[in-house]
Amino acid sequence: MENNVIISIQGRQSYEQAEEETIELVTEGCLQPDGAEGYTLSYQESELTGLEGTLTTFQIERDRVTLLRMGEVNSQMVFEEGRRHLSMYNTPYGALAVGISTKKMKAELDAAGGSIEIDYAIEIDHAVAGENLFRIQVRQKGLHIKQ
Template sequence: MSENNVIISIRGQQAFEGAEGETMELVTEGLLQREPDGYTLSYQESEVTGMKGTLTTFQIEKDCVTLMRVGQFNSQMVFQEGRRHLSMYDTPYGSLAVGINTRKMRSAIGDQGGDIEIDYNIEIDHRVAGMNVFQISVREKTPGDIAQ
């Protein structure tokens, strides 16, 4: 198994019905590890995301990406193009079951990094509650790199 320190750039766009969409961008340091069935990408959340103390991990397999967050609030989301998965999402008010309906997913990750793009809907009670797209770019950390 190889393990690389990487720079992760994340751009997320979120839109809720009846509201103007918002874009979030984050650049952080993380770890990219090759696994027998794909890659694992992980990083610590910060105050910028409002989830300080949370470890975010993406398990990247051929046709499936699983996002796991472990910390104050735990969650797991499974993204598989053309499929709907039920996920549990912890909130300050308790756990919530949400549907993750992945419209499009593209993943091209190798030992030196790569890109992931996921376009999905969040569904609550079988109704679309939010439309999301996130793009993740991963590259090897070089001397002098400073995450913002």
């Protein structure tokens, strides 16, 4: 996998009884066409995210985005606007059944890059555990990002 893009990720997490948390990460990754209308975006997690040794891959289709993590943490999360999906989240400490309810999703990618925005809620044992929003900007290496 050759790194051909710069990925800027901005994430916001809010949980009951806790202060909202915002993270920002800029890393190199790989963007490849996947089928007629889809793309695969992948990058290696770092010590900064707490997931060092994990490969994160987004499979982007027209109406669905699937987030796969493989390595120290193994998980699959499916995002489809207006739908709820159950996923397993495997950690070194055990597995959790997690519900993902996607409120809003927009993915606009082509071979030169683009953006993904997903607003979703996470449920653990059928109770909402948190609200998350992440925005990902993807651009070819050497190009400046448009705001």
